[in-house]
Amino acid sequence: MTDNTSAISRLLHHRSRGLSKGEAVSLPIHATSVFHLPGEPDGSHFYGRNGNPTVEAVEAEIGILEDADVVCFPSGMAAIASVFYSVLRPGDTVLVPSDGYYNVRNLLAAQFEPMGVTMRTCPTADMAEADMTGCRLVLIESPSNPGLAVCDIAKVAQRAKAAGALVMADNTTATPLCQQPLDLGADFSVLSDTKAMAGHSDVLCGHVATRDATLFDGVKTWRRLAGAIIGPFDAYLLHRGLETLEVRLGRMNTNALAVAEAVQGHKAVLAVNYPGLGDDPFHQVARRQMSGFGPIVSFTLASQANADGFISACPLLSPATSFGGVHSSAERRARWGDAVPEGFVRFAAGIEPTRDLVAAVTQALDTLS
Ligand SMILES: Cc1ncc(COP(=O)(O)O)c(C=O)c1O
Known part of the structure; x- marks a missing residue:
């Protein structure tokens, strides 16, 4: 295959x-914890951990997408934890988004702060200007979940590097x-592959990608010693999802933009966040660093009752947490304690035909007073 084959x-x-x-031709599931090992170990497989x-095989596939070495994990949180555990030491400072996935801050507060690691927070929108003095690690989440704020990743990477x-x-x-x-200068790319990568809401998984051999070794060693291994069946489900990622994500991105445009003009909607919208405050920076704007749209309705009413009135929405699956879903994020209004809805576009989804969302909004 040529170098410019996608x-x-x-x-x-x-x-x-x-x-x-x-x-x-299909990827076999090697359901085994042990491997045939007569005589001395010689570098071949010997034990599942x-x-x-x-x-x-799945790590190699994701490595093609990331153009990097990849370590897979049994969840996105395990992937994030592997970087924290392999990089952070007592006395270190870590800077994380105040508006990103909340369990990352919970993990740092529960496990790392008691060991003498300092956590500093900053909104995603201000990350490129944040004070990084004395930081060992900077975490960014762009677009952030659930508010879809975007930061200039290349600028964050450049300033972080200057700060060490x-x-x-x-x-x-x-x-x-x-x-x-990674192309924009980040040292690690981490994902919850539970979401769009696996894509069918039937498996928890995650990965870390890096182009630095020492950082890769640190993450892989932590996985081996801590035992945070993804099982072969789950790895197979991730592989199976990856094979259709591009077609699923294409439809999800189209659906998300169409829903964002439809809800933006609706009288029941107070505010919409989607970096793909031309008038979104993050659109310009998102356009520079993204080739698609992702499956999540968030919007604010007048009250908790309206948000709950909308979600239950829409026949093409599963009331569920998570995103990136084939069925559209939505939830009121204040129920998890996110710092958002009571009527804030995180909408995750699935792969339904766009016209059906927009019609269902609009009709459900029409039912609100
Ligand atoms: C942005 C983000 N990162 C990480 C995670 C954690 O992933 P997992 O649930 O696979 O552990 C989530 C989960 O929702 C997420 O939304």
């Missing part, structure tokens, strides 16, 4: 290029198909 084509044909006659061919800090980008809401944080 990553997704290379991912799709990655396995078939190495096959011998008679081998399975150290390596499994199904897991390694590493940058970890949580790229869950965009995926490597829409945004490449």
Whole structure:
């Protein structure tokens, strides 16, 4: 394949290029914890915590998308934790978004602050101007979940580097198909692959990607010692999702933009956040660093009752937490304590035909007083 063959084509044909006659074209699930090991260990597989061919195949596929070395994990939180545990030491300072995924701050508060790590927070919108003096690690989440704020990733990376800090980008809401944080200077790209990457709401998984051999070794060693291994069945589900990522995400991005445009003009809606909208405050920076704007739209209705009423009135919405699955879903984020208005709805576009979804959303909004 030529150098300019797209990553997704290379991912799709990655396995078939190495096959011998008679081998399975589909990825086999190596359901084993042990491997045949007579005599001395020689670097081949020997125990599931150290390596499994199904897991390694998926890591190679994601590595094509990230253009980096990849370590897979049994959840996005395990992936984020692996970077914290392999990089942070007592006395270090970590800067994280105050408006990003809340369990990241909970993890730092519960496990790292008691060990002498200092957590500083900053809104995503201000991250590129944040004071990074003395930081060991800067985490960004752009677009942020659930408010969809965007920061200039290249500028954050440049300023972090000048301050001597590493940058970890949580790229869950965009995926490597829409945004490449490593190309923009981040040291780590981490994702909850539970979302769009696996894409069918049937598995928890995550990964860390990095182009730095020492950082990669730190993350992989932590996984082996802590035992945070993704199982071969879950790795297979992630592989299966990856094969359709581009077509699913294309439809989800189209649906998200169409829904954002439809709700923007509706009288029941007080505010809309979607970096793909031309008048969104983050549109210009998002356009520079993203090739698609992702499946999440958030919007604010007048009250908790209106948000709950909208979600239950819309026949094409599952009332569920999470995003990136094939069925559209929505939830009121204040129920988790996010710093958002009571009527704030996080809407996650699925792959329904766009016309059906926009009609269902508009009709459900029409029912609100
Ligand atoms: C942006 C972001 N990062 C990380 C996570 C954690 O991922 P997981 O649920 O796979 O552990 C989530 C989960 O919602 C998320 O939204």
